[in-house]
Amino acid sequence: MGRNAALPAGYERFRVSAGHTPDDTGCGLLHVDMDAFFAAVELRTRPELVDKPVIVAGAGPRSVVTSANYPAREYGVRAAMPVAVARRLCPHGVFLPPTHGLYGEVSKGVMAIFRELTPLVEPLSLDEAFLDVSGALRRLGETPAGIAALIRRRVRDEHGITCSVGVASVKFVAKLASGMAKPDGVVVVPAGQTLSFLHPLPISALWGVGKKTEENLRRLGLATIADIAAAPLARLRKAVGNAAAEHLHALAHGRDERGVVVDSPEKSLGAEHTFDTDQRDPRVLERELLRLSERVAESLRRRGLRGRTVSIKVRFADFRTITRARTLPAGTDVARVIHSTAVALLAEAVAGAEVRLLGVRVEGLTGEAEPEQLTFDQPAPRWRDAELAADVARSKFGSAAVRPASLLVPAPDPPRGEP
Structure with missing residues (x-):
């Protein structure tokens, strides 16, 4: 049963409707999930498409669906589905490219609404979070279901999208409830009815x-x-x-002792790319590793983090997938260090085999303020200074303002099987 499970037969008593709100006493845990988030964000500026099947996805032959609105889901289109399959299921669908950066901006605004209501917010992704509102009820003069209604109203009014909310006494039941509330609804599972809610599922x-x-x-x-x-x-x-x-x-038995975890520290940061055609040319692979290393390093610096372990993920043409990792003497947020380590790992792992996907990840994250170990094989400080200056330029003039020279004019992917 996934996050968009329909409300099962006989469960209407748990749904909040006009004139009916189930008893939410002791139900201080909320799971809030945006409805078809990426598609909904795109449709804010395309109201003429609201009633049409809309699918957000990349344009490459191996791209997957990022998001599909509810009319598209009626055709069986789902997130993470290959675009080719989505086109077969919904040939008349409107396919929109993702607008990078926009979703993060909307997500920050939504999370800010949550944090105005309670400091106990645990984001799970850009479009969903757990909230513990137990300590906010008296201050807000609201019930948990009332806070759920307030959240839905503010998200709609301030960001032009809808969300669904599950209200329960334990975390995993709240998450199940939000899936049953979709789209744009609230499901409350009274504490005393937790088992009668769970057991038929x-x-x-x-x-x-x-x-x-x-x-x-x-x-x-x-x-x-x-x-x-x-x-x-x-x-x-x-x-x-x-x-x-x-x-x-x-x-x-309805027992889930986990509370809402605020600002859970990130354990790793990474990025990956699926090639339109399988690649074996080392120049193409190393250039892609550089692009991924740049993205990861920029994310680390933006968050004030460094990491000691660099890992790569390689998926071959036959879908066999491997990972390789190397731990550095000291933490880094420098793309050159990440890239050189990734290239060395790739050389050890790939010997002329065709590669379908490459990924780069940095693990063992710590804050920038933590002491660094001085080593003789670290790059000169000017590399980090140059990358910091590039960050400033990109923030002012856009992500393409400053890039490594080898990424400025990427060579086209050679035909499949060509060396």
């Missing part, structure tokens, strides 16, 4: 149940959350292991 609705786990559980004859709740722990342990069994057993 399929086991796939439980947080942490993927395809393999679901198969293992169904082999035991477990189909609903009620089945998980009734199963002996020993039986679950044999199927999915000790940790997963205890986790699923607790959730099936």
